[in-house]
Amino acid sequence: MRQGYLSRNAKNSTRVRIAGEKAHLNIKSATPGCVRTEYEYPLPVAEAEDVLRHLVLGAVVEKTRYYVECDGFVFEIDEFAGANRGLVLAELELKALDQEFPRPAWLGPEVSDRLRYYNSELAFHPFSVWTPAERAGA
Numbered sequence: 001m002r003q004g005y006l007s008r009n010a011k012n013s014t015r016v017r018i019a020g021e022k023a024h025l026n027i028k029s030a031t032p033g034c035v036r037t038e039y040e041y042p043l044p045v046a047e048a049e050d051v052l053r054h055l056v057l058g059a060v061v062e063k064t065r066y067y068v069e070c071d072g073f074v075f076e077i078d079e080f081a082g083a084n085r086g087l088v089l090a091e092l093e094l095k096a097l098d099q100e101f102p103r104p105a106w107l108g109p110e111v112s113d114r115l116r117y118y119n120s121e122l123a124f125h126p127f128s129v130w131t132p133a134e135r136a137g138a
Contacts (some may be wrong), residue, residue, distance in 0.1 A: 001063050004056030005123050013120040016043065016051045019065070023048030027086075029121070034097060034104060034112045058123035059083055071102040083126035089117060 003017035008030075015026050025044045029037040043051075052060055062081040067074050073092060080087040090107055111117045116125065118135060129137075 001065055002052060002060050004052070005058055005120055006055065006062045008104075008120050008124075016048050016056070018045060018048050018052065021045065023127060028120075032113045032115055032136070042047060056123075061119050061123050061124065070104050073101050073134045075107075080122070080127065084122050084126045085128065087127040089121075111137070 001017065001019045003015050005013055005015045007014045010030060012027055012029050015028075017024050023043040025041045025043050027039045031037070031079075033076060059082070061084065063078045063084070064081070066077040068077055068090075069075075076093075077089045078091070080091045089111070090103055096100060102123075115121050116130070120134065
């Protein structure tokens with residue numbers, strides 16, 4: 001999976017993502033936390049490739065996504081590459097904010113409200129340049 005940002009501000013980010021044989025334009029609110037407004041539109045892969053080569057701000061974010069089932073829930077696990085190599089994040093779509101979900105031993109701390117973990121931030125301040133305090137989660 002590769003994605004790049006066309007815009008990023010206090011209200012939203014706009015990105016192009018290529019995942020396998022599909023590509024999308026995505027607009028997402030910049031609201032910190034677990035609930036964010038998101039719109040997604042299909043794009044031809046060739047056009048998305050051109051956008052990633054010529055129009056993005058910051059670096060292209062590269063990652064591999066794995067789907068891990070646990071007690072009836074499916075975690076999306078992103079293993080980052082490139083300048084974000086070494087960072088692994090888990091995401092889970094819930095039906096409600098207060099919905100209970102399993103917390104397997106491999107699941108790390110909650111970081112949904114920490115902007116530095118957002119892909120839109122990783123394009124401009126990648127994991128490879130984080131300070132030891134940032135890596136420790138301070």
